[in-house]
Amino acid sequence: xxxxxxxxxxxxxxxxxxxxxxxxxxxxxxxxxxxxxxxxxxxxxxxxxxxxxxxxxxxxxxxxxxxxxxxxxxxxxxxxxxxxxxxxxxxxxxxxxxxxxxxxxxxxxxxxxxxxxxxxxxxxxxxxxxxxxxxxxxxxxxxxxxxxxxxxxxxxxxxxxxxxxxxxxxxxxxxxxxxxxxxxxxxxxxxxxxxxxxxxxxxxxxxxxxxxxxxxxxxxxxxxxxxxxxxxxxxxxxxxxxxxxxxxxxxxxxxxxxxxxxxxxxxxxxxxxxxxxxxxxxxxxxxxxxxxxxxxxxxxxxxxxxxxx
Amino acid sequence: xxxxxxxxxxxxxxxxxxxxxxxxxxxxxxxxxxxxxxxxxxxxxxxxxxxxxxxxxxxxxxxxxxxxxxxxxxxxxxxxxxxxxxxxxxxxxxxxxxxxxxxxxxxxxxxxxxxxxxxxxxxxxxxxxxxxxxxxxxxxxxxxxxxxxxxxxxxxxxxxxxxxxxxxxxxxxxxxxxxxxxxxxxxxxxxxxxxxxxxxxxxxxxxxxxxxxxxxxxxxxxxxxxxxxxxxxxxxxxxxxxxxxxxxxxxxxxxxxxxxxxxxxxxxxxxxxxxxxxxxxxxxxxxxx
Amino acid sequence: xxxxxxxxxxxxxxxxxxxxxxxxxxxxxxxxxxxxxxxxxxxxxxxxxxxxxxxxxxxxxxxxxxxxxxxxxxxxxxxxxxxxxxxxxxxxxxxxxxxxxxxxxxxxxxxxxxxxxxxxxxxxxxxxxxxxxxxxxxxxxxxxxxxxxxxxxxxxxxxxxxxxxxxxxxxxxxxxxxxxxxxxxxxxxxxxxxxxxxxxxxxxxxxxxxxxxxxxxxxxxxxxxxxxxxxxxxxxxxxxxxxxxxxxxxxxxxxxxxxxxxxxxxxxxxx
Numbered sequence: 001x002x003x004x005x006x007x008x009x010x011x012x013x014x015x016x017x018x019x020x021x022x023x024x025x026x027x028x029x030x031x032x033x034x035x036x037x038x039x040x041x042x043x044x045x046x047x048x049x050x051x052x053x054x055x056x057x058x059x060x061x062x063x064x065x066x067x068x069x070x071x072x073x074x075x076x077x078x079x080x081x082x083x084x085x086x087x088x089x090x091x092x093x094x095x096x097x098x099x100x101x102x103x104x105x106x107x108x109x110x111x112x113x114x115x116x117x118x119x120x121x122x123x124x125x126x127x128x129x130x131x132x133x134x135x136x137x138x139x140x141x142x143x144x145x146x147x148x149x150x151x152x153x154x155x156x157x158x159x160x161x162x163x164x165x166x167x168x169x170x171x172x173x174x175x176x177x178x179x180x181x182x183x184x185x186x187x188x189x190x191x192x193x194x195x196x197x198x199x200x201x202x203x204x205x206x207x208x209x210x211x212x213x214x215x216x217x218x219x220x221x222x223x224x225x226x227x228x229x230x231x232x233x234x235x236x237x238x239x240x241x242x243x244x245x246x247x248x249x250x251x252x253x254x255x256x257x258x259x260x261x262x263x264x265x266x267x268x269x270x271x272x273x274x275x276x277x278x279x280x281x282x283x284x285x286x287x288x289x290x291x292x293x294x295x296x297x298x299x300x301x302x303x304x305x306x307x308x309x
Numbered sequence: 310x311x312x313x314x315x316x317x318x319x320x321x322x323x324x325x326x327x328x329x330x331x332x333x334x335x336x337x338x339x340x341x342x343x344x345x346x347x348x349x350x351x352x353x354x355x356x357x358x359x360x361x362x363x364x365x366x367x368x369x370x371x372x373x374x375x376x377x378x379x380x381x382x383x384x385x386x387x388x389x390x391x392x393x394x395x396x397x398x399x400x401x402x403x404x405x406x407x408x409x410x411x412x413x414x415x416x417x418x419x420x421x422x423x424x425x426x427x428x429x430x431x432x433x434x435x436x437x438x439x440x441x442x443x444x445x446x447x448x449x450x451x452x453x454x455x456x457x458x459x460x461x462x463x464x465x466x467x468x469x470x471x472x473x474x475x476x477x478x479x480x481x482x483x484x485x486x487x488x489x490x491x492x493x494x495x496x497x498x499x500x501x502x503x504x505x506x507x508x509x510x511x512x513x514x515x516x517x518x519x520x521x522x523x524x525x526x527x528x529x530x531x532x533x534x535x536x537x538x539x540x541x542x543x544x545x546x547x548x549x550x551x552x553x554x555x556x557x558x559x560x561x562x563x564x565x566x567x568x569x570x571x572x573x574x575x576x577x578x579x580x581x582x583x584x585x586x587x588x589x590x591x592x593x594x595x596x597x598x
Numbered sequence: 599x600x601x602x603x604x605x606x607x608x609x610x611x612x613x614x615x616x617x618x619x620x621x622x623x624x625x626x627x628x629x630x631x632x633x634x635x636x637x638x639x640x641x642x643x644x645x646x647x648x649x650x651x652x653x654x655x656x657x658x659x660x661x662x663x664x665x666x667x668x669x670x671x672x673x674x675x676x677x678x679x680x681x682x683x684x685x686x687x688x689x690x691x692x693x694x695x696x697x698x699x700x701x702x703x704x705x706x707x708x709x710x711x712x713x714x715x716x717x718x719x720x721x722x723x724x725x726x727x728x729x730x731x732x733x734x735x736x737x738x739x740x741x742x743x744x745x746x747x748x749x750x751x752x753x754x755x756x757x758x759x760x761x762x763x764x765x766x767x768x769x770x771x772x773x774x775x776x777x778x779x780x781x782x783x784x785x786x787x788x789x790x791x792x793x794x795x796x797x798x799x800x801x802x803x804x805x806x807x808x809x810x811x812x813x814x815x816x817x818x819x820x821x822x823x824x825x826x827x828x829x830x831x832x833x834x835x836x837x838x839x840x841x842x843x844x845x846x847x848x849x850x851x852x853x854x855x856x857x858x859x860x861x862x863x864x865x866x867x868x869x
Contacts, residue, residue: 076707086698103706
């Protein structure tokens with residue numbers, strides 16, 4: 001049995017009377033794992049625990065089979081991009097990266113080479129000699145990302161990495177993250193912005209109020225939610241006819257008609273059966289279907305269902 | 310594309326200007342200061358001299374009863390303007406004022422610069438003067454409670470203990486001296502603290518400057534006085550300048566034979582410098598080159 | 599086993615040296631450092647003023663070494679090294695927490711003790727340089743007519759030694775305070791300008807509870823007596839050997855405790 005890259009057992013953390021994380025047991029393997037939750041859910045607490053910044057009150061964290069706490073040797077394979085926008089402001093971006101790389105015990109030449117490469121990755125090479133305090137928000141975010149990847153780590157932990165980036169910057173970072181994943185690295189990305197996570201990975205961990213709500217493939221999680229039926233929206237020329245064909249099926253619980261009279265929304269507890277029947281009904285009754293969508297087959301809907309909104 | 314009305318309607322009323330736009334800044338500053346650990350203890354410690362002097366004033370009215378204890382020392386309990394000057398310029402009180410300034414004033418502007426809050430302030434209908442007045446008022450309130458209020462209470466208690474207005478008749482200008490000197494000292498220390506708070510975003514560095522400059526000026530005085538033996542060396546020391554001016558306010562002999570106007574010029578000069586720097590430093594947008 | 603420990607030790611020393619070079623090159627460029635450099639050159643300005651007044655016969659009839667030993671050293675011993683050590687010492691840990699840059703250091707493959715020791719060494723060197731440059735310059739100005747009198751240089755070296763010892767001991771103490779107290783600077787101020795000032799005037803062994811007592815015990819013997827013995831007022835000195843040993847011991851203990859606390863304590867970088 002191969003070791004999980006990151007493994008937690010009953011991980012719990014509280015700050016005085018405030019619960020940060022409660023009883024989190026999970027394994028994270030290579031590839032991209034999205035950590036999703038609203039603000040204050042416990043994402044940053046979890047990331048700080050797995051990078052040894054804070055100590056759990058209960059439970060343990062193992063990275064590559066070793067305890068992370070005070071195990072500084074592990075950090076040569078970990079790259080962490082923190083959420084806080086903080087730097088050594090009087091340094092230039094180049095010096096900042098170079099000095100941090102020297103802490104990995106690279107030689108001066110190697111540190112300089114890696115710093116240049118990292119700055120090139122994040123398109124900051126032209127501004128490398130400017131002081132960090134003169135950088136824009138997006139440049140600072142890219143620099144933070146650069147310091148996390150400059151030493152070519154196997155495990156990359158990114159806490160809200162796309163904050164403050166413009167759309168092009170976001171695409172670039174997402175592309176880089178996917179490239180790293182293809183190289184076999186383990187990447188954990190935390191965010192409260194659902195489309196960001198969806199565009200990067202299907203493997204997600206949902207967290208809310210310090211607890212893990214769900215872990216796995218987004219569609220798999222969706223299918224697990226049996227109490228909340230799937231919604232399918234169909235735009236067609238004769239919605240009432242289509243509705244009449246479905247109304248007697250026991251896997252269809254609700255039907256709503258759109259205000260403009262050319263669409264209907266069905267709730268079903270069994271997507272497979274529904275989509276199995278739909279094509280034959282459409283063909284037999286010669287219904288002209290313009291559009292079929294699944295409005296709740298995305299992370300937002302899954303998340304909303306799970307936290308009971 | 311039509312924009313559907315959803316019950317929103319533009320407000321046609323008039324905006325009324327609040328009479329004290331700076332008051333919320335002051336109120337919040339005081340609240341923050343009172344929340345700090347140990348501040349109340351330090352502030353209570355700073356009030357110890359006022360209690361000691363109050364006891365002294367009481368004893369001065371009961372000299373006969375305490376004659377045995379105070380043999381040969383009755384001149385220590387002579388209540389006159391010099392006593393009030395001694396209270397308001399004693400080294401311990403000045404040192405405690407510096408410590409209070411560290412608690413209340415170090416982060417007043419420095420924290421706003423650090424967290425870029427100045428933009429938030431000036432995106433409201435708040436002028437620079439309102440902002441500075443609001444910040445200064447936090448210091449003014451705490452300092453007046455250490456200087457003016459105890460000073461006036463000591464004066465009133467003297468009248469009460471003596472059972473008449475003779476003391477007031479003997480020294481009719483004393484209340485004005487107390488008020489005038491307390492206000493001057495408060496204004497000076499407020500300018501001093503706000504100046505230093507505005508020049509850095511590191512509160513720790515500002516604390517060092519507040520205490521460091523105060524003691525540095527004193528040490529400079531000690532060194533130059535030790536070498537040159539000139540009373541004019543006293544002009545280097547913030548503490549001694551305040552004491553010189555205190556003597557002038559209360560009409561008593563100054564500690565050093567230097568015209569009080571020089572001390573006033575130096576302290577007023579620091580206030581003016583502070584004003585100039587504050588106007589330049591406090592702005593909504595900082596351009597980083 | 600022996601070689602494993604040796605390689606671990608050399609790894610730690612390597613980490614310390616990397617942290618040292620990081621913060622020495624960073625620290626010497628910041629604006630605050632420049633301000634402290636300026637303040638530490640004030641004795642040079644004082645020396646120029648005093649010497650000029652002596653040249654124009656309006657100044658005191660004191661020798662340069664008397665002025666240097668009593669006045670300049672007072673400034674350094676009772677003010678400057680305290681202020682420098684307080685600021686830089688507390689900065690070792692507190693600066694990283696306030697600026698929220700601690701994460702960049704603690705997610706690197708270096709022992710936490712190396713962070714403390716490396717940064718302490720860097721900032722101590724900065725403070726020592728500030729002290730030494732001003733001290734040497736003011737010495738030369740005050741004694742420029744006697745520069746060929748080599749016996750004076752032993753006084754300079756002894757005074758320099760006392761101040762350097764003072765810086766490293768005070769820095770170690772404030773580094774320790776910075777690792778476990780949030781309001782380290784206020785505690786440090788009360789210690790420096792309260793405790794250290796007051797306790798040295800207490801009789802008997804109570805003086806030995808102040809670091810400045812041991813520093814003053816090391817001051818050159820020509821200090822004793824005379825109307826300018828400000829620094830030695832009411833001093834009941836400890837022997838030089840004991841004083842040096844105590845100062846080094848205190849430095850070691852403070853640093854060891856600082857490393858211990860820093861390695862174990864959890865620092866929450868609040869948003």
